[in-house]
Amino acid sequence: MAPSRLAGRSLLEFLITLLIGLAPVACGLLVLALQVERKQEETAKVSAVEAVYAIDRVIDTLHGASGSVLGLAGRTCEEVLPALRQEAFKQPNVRSLVLVRENRGYCSSLLGNVDRQIDPGEYLNQRLRLDLRNVVTPDVPVLHYRIQEYPFGVIALNDARSLQAELLGFKNSIVLALQFGSDYLWATGSGIESQIPNHAEDSQRLVSEKYGYTVHAGYPHGHTWRMIRQASASTAPSLLLVGIITAAVAYWGLFRRRRTPAPPTV
Template sequence: MKAFPLPSARVRALLVAGLIGLLPVLSGMLVLRWQVTRTFEFQAQHVAGEAVRQLDSMIDQAAQSAQRLMPLAGKPCNAAVIQAILQEVTIEPYVRSANLVRNHDAYCSSFYGAYKRAVEPGEYFNRHLLLRASNPVTPNEASLVYRLYEHPRGVRTVIDGRTLAEALRLIQGDTVLIMQVGNAFLWGDSSIQDGEIPDHQAHHTSQVSERHGYRVHSGFSPEKAWELWRIQGLSTLGGLLLLGVLTGGVCHWLLRRQQRP
């Protein structure tokens, strides 16, 4: 059998130097991947926390309006009561409308005045919040209803879904923010989706509001994660390659020096 000739000492030195030169490149890329992943996770958690704080502030205003209107609940829907409801809606920037409830029937509204519409308590998450895709006032837009009820009377205050979605868009930056109330999900474009949250997010995290119980999901889409990773990788790859070339060159020089008679 014909034996293959062994590579010369010069070729062996080049191979060893090349392998050694690849080590800082490979180890640097692994460290970079870990750092980028940690950065994504930290940013997703930070953005989710900021979103919870902002949304809590908006819902707090709706809750405070409901508390102030509670003494009116159960009273006849006359001009004085309607005027008081309108005044409350006017002074609160995040409250779009309000209505009074009696025996699970909404009967006095800042939009309609005296009317009657059944209120289903089982629809409300944690007995207080309802995220709905549409309503009679804005049939094509989402809204969040805050319900305060002490049988047999109560108050409902409404926040426009577009206001909530705008808050999400201002905070999210490169992330994707979604507000979850029960089984309903509000996206940054103010659309509502029922069911499980879509699974197309990378580096996903979520935080729950301690005051109101809703959840905010935060993460990066695969496209955005790859784009940010590519930018970080390209900015670092040049330095790693230079370090690899220098390391390999030094190793090759040392090996050739040892091989000299």
């Protein structure tokens, strides 16, 4: 056989063997990438459900505290202030309680006599409002929870850092954000939608059935690729070994056996 034809045949055999050896490696990496993507999506869904459960529990305490003092609304602030403060002190998630009469807050467990206009339209489902710039602590957002039996009502105020503490408990680099109307709160800050930390990958959205706020969950840009690289680094040696063995078996079965001369006949 001519040297050029022999070289061409050897090159063809090498390329075929290489492709056969790379097939299990490529398939393994593809399956790995799909598994990482599926796991992240499932984690985001579960995290959103767990976040709703955790935040609902915090708001449940506000609801309970508000309901327990609703009967005090309508009476003078001097008369009910001790009981109002005692109830606010009993609940660690309650920063203060405000009694409302005809949509005007008139008695606060924190400040005593007040006179503040209450606009129900500012509240999500007329129940929740995230105050990003309150007067008492302008750097700390406050969540307002409102119950109403017109003309009387109660507003329970919560230091939003307790909500942020719940969000900080989630790991796996997931970004969680709470949406109350047009305002957002996340583990390390608060603001409008454009300020939320990036969570575009495997993004999930879940609305609380009890209170109507929304939880957004997702991973920052590039997180999936980093996880795939980490997983690939640990599995690549095994995949390469499988590829080498597959290539060797294929080469022997397809080419080497053909070149082995038959034993001489007697």
